Amino acid sequence: MKKAIPAGLTxxxxxxxxxxxxxxxxxxxxxxxxxxxxxxxxxxxxxxxxTQAAPFLTIAHADxxxxxxxxxxxxxxxxxxxxxxxxxxxxxxxxxxxxxxxIRFVSSVKGAAKIVVSGTGITWHSKGDYVDxxxxxxxxxxxxxxxxxxxxxxxxxxxxxxxxISGGCTGAGGAAIDTDGRIGNVMIKDNIVRNIxxxxxxxxxxxxxxxxxxxxxxxxxxxxxxxAAVGITQWHGATASTIVNNTVFQSKxxxxxxQGDAGTTPTGSRNNYVAHNIVYCxxxxxxxxxxxxGGNNRYANNHVARSGTNLSVKGSVSGAVSEDLFFVNHQPxxxxxxxxxxxxxxxxxxxSVQIPATDHxxxxxxxxxxxxxxxxxx
Numbered sequence: 001m002k003k004a005i006p007a008g009l010t011x012x013x014x015x016x017x018x019x020x021x022x023x024x025x026x027x028x029x030x031x032x033x034x035x036x037x038x039x040x041x042x043x044x045x046x047x048x049x050x051t052q053a054a055p056f057l058t059i060a061h062a063d064x065x066x067x068x069x070x071x072x073x074x075x076x077x078x079x080x081x082x083x084x085x086x087x088x089x090x091x092x093x094x095x096x097x098x099x100x101x102x103i104r105f106v107s108s109v110k111g112a113a114k115i116v117v118s119g120t121g122i123t124w125h126s127k128g129d130y131v132d133x134x135x136x137x138x139x140x141x142x143x144x145x146x147x148x149x150x151x152x153x154x155x156x157x158x159x160x161x162x163x164x165i166s167g168g169c170t171g172a173g174g175a176a177i178d179t180d181g182r183i184g185n186v187m188i189k190d191n192i193v194r195n196i197x198x199x200x201x202x203x204x205x206x207x208x209x210x211x212x213x214x215x216x217x218x219x220x221x222x223x224x225x226x227x228a229a230v231g232i233t234q235w236h237g238a239t240a241s242t243i244v245n246n247t248v249f250q251s252k253x254x255x256x257x258x259q260g261d262a263g264t265t266p267t268g269s270r271n272n273y274v275a276h277n278i279v280y281c282x283x284x285x286x287x288x289x290x291x292x293x294g295g296n297n298r299y300a301n302n303h304v305a306r307s308g309t310n311l312s313v314k315g316s317v318s319g320a321v322s323e324d325l326f327f328v329n330h331q332p333x334x335x336x337x338x339x340x341x342x343x344x345x346x347x348x349x350x351x352s353v354q355i356p357a358t359d360h361x362x363x364x365x366x367x368x369x370x371x372x373x374x375x376x377x378x
Contacts, residue, residue, distance in 0.1 A: 083121025270294025
């Protein structure tokens, strides 16, 4: 008669000839389940097993072995990748997770895994669905930081900066973060985007900071500055975007909503919610609509100041503020100045509607009875 296995006890069954060996291993481990982790390091090799002690060398190789629920930990260091031509990919990842088990690419120390691209192409092309990319530092000569073609993604805590767009201003465009999948449902949160083709400011309309080209995306608590064209923009078939609590400054245009070119829908861009953003000191427009627009577009409690034209929209506008901001230490270079002083008109001027639970620095919102405007609360 078989005895029942007591609850909570893990039994490891292996061929009899190795029973003693595996019994010893199982005694050392808390369980025999797969930890679903892979490791990448600059000193690794793709011939390694991908453990922390013997990591892979490349993110792409880790992706080949990943399955739903896996986390790829990328160790501190510099990862140089090459994308010689406009459509070349320095890193290509294609595996998909599931709704309940994303595949996660995580810099083990936030900002310490530095990916530097050479050439005129794409630094990282993420093609899978249900994928997270968190905590990387991305820079170099290419035209895209992260090009995300999948759906149901999260792109968080990345520092994407100093992309020089060495291929020049062409129809290939460029962006720090670009979502171009058909379904969308992408969360872009807590990223810093800075100096994206900045030398082309005023002469190039195809290089963006955060570029939404698919529907149903959320862009929140990002700080975007010094972008050749638009800090945060939607185009092609983008619609139903939620753009809240971002700080955007020192670009040609702060935020642009619209549809045009491939993917344009019969109803245009509609059902967008743009609220609680600080849009400051942009060359031509603060917040503007362009291309094909539909209905039910709402602009609430945005603080738009010192731009060529602060607001140029046909949608519903409420609670807009155009006074100066009183930053604690605003630097046009984008290196400081994300927070505002306690006397700023951006303090307590928002609402609790669709605000994130925390700000860019992980401080809990709201501040006081109402919500602060921008990526960082006081």
